Amino acid sequence: MRKEPKHPVDAVFERALSHRTSPPHTATWEAVRAGQDNPWSSTEEALIKNLKARQASPKPSSWRQIEAQIHPAKRRVLLWYRWTAAASVLLVATLAWWDGHERLDRLPQELSTITGETPSMDLSIRTAEAPLTVEPSSAVIRQDNFEKGLAPHAIGSILLAGQVRGKPLVQWMPIALQEIEEDLQFVAIPEVVKEPRQPLEPRSLKRRGNWLRPTSPWSKAITAYVATQSARAKEGQSLQAPWSNYTIAVEVKVPPKAHSFIQNTLTHP
């Protein structure tokens, strides 16, 4: 076979490239070794063993997500309960608001003030329907309350119109405590308050609900009176009755439902 002469261009490329060498990529040899049975080094084996055995604690919320997916029926029931509960709360709140407004509408717009002179202290109770008048049989101060160091609002010594089931009917507590009505309010306001000879600063009273506010003139008078009497009791002196010095007016807001109850329990002596 006759050998044809090489084209000059081909000859140039042959001369330039036929002996050229190039270093392989660094990982090529590793790849060749990997193609054979290249055993793991001890470090690698330790790494692999460690990773194989590794476990991790999932978040607590993960189970809830899975549970919701695998129990769609339960999910629907839960959703139904949630919506029902939310709707019930809204309904109850609406009804309570509506009922409250109804009750307020039934109450008198303006409270009446009826006064009386002590010691024949006159307690009048006015309701939306008709006024009720009761007269207390006595007004006494119980010394044991002072000894116990009770707060003025718990003086419990002003006994009006006898007792109901063995308990004082009014002792500067709301009548609600007598389990008549939860929303029964009792407010006492003095019409005339005579200042003591030596005015005393009223002690702070813990506010209990919306009754007997310590800022009211009555509370201040009572506080001053109790302070005076406490000092007297400590000194071994006798207590002074306050009633000749004060005119007391009492206002009681009574829901109509409680009207008959009060009429039956607040009896004339």
Place this chain on the structure above:
Amino acid sequence: MERIEDHIPSAIQGDLKAQKALYEGLSPFVLGLCQRYFPQEDEAEDHMIQTMIAFFQKLHTYRGDSPVKFWVRRMAINQCLMTLRKQSAFQQPIKDSYISTDAVNSSHDEAYLLHLVQALPVGFRTVFNLYAIEGFSHAEIAESLGISEGTSKSQLSRARQWLQKALQKSEHSLR
């Protein structure tokens, strides 16, 4: 001693307690596996959840011829690979400059070793996990990932090289 497989019949019947027992027995293992493929904690947790949902949905097909742990392991791997395939993670070119050993610190505890694997480029990491830890052959890996066997070998080799460098570096830093 109670085996985890004992809960399977009740779990298939929908017994919540048995399902919870299975979950508590398997989820740490599944999460540990997912964390090797996904460095992000939330991503790993998501894959664990998806795996466990698939596990409960397919539990009735479990024949019991192998431990349930192997069964769920296969599911978890498939779940992870499915995401990685969607992300075309193996098609991205990998350059040597991409490999960094900055993640190396000075202890060889479990968290550190996991961190090393997680710091690998995604292709290296996946092949290393499948070959070294899950025990797949290069042919299986190539089929699973849609790459050639040669690529699988090459990626494994480079992953090993990177890991060895990182381990050496940390040993130096310990001295």
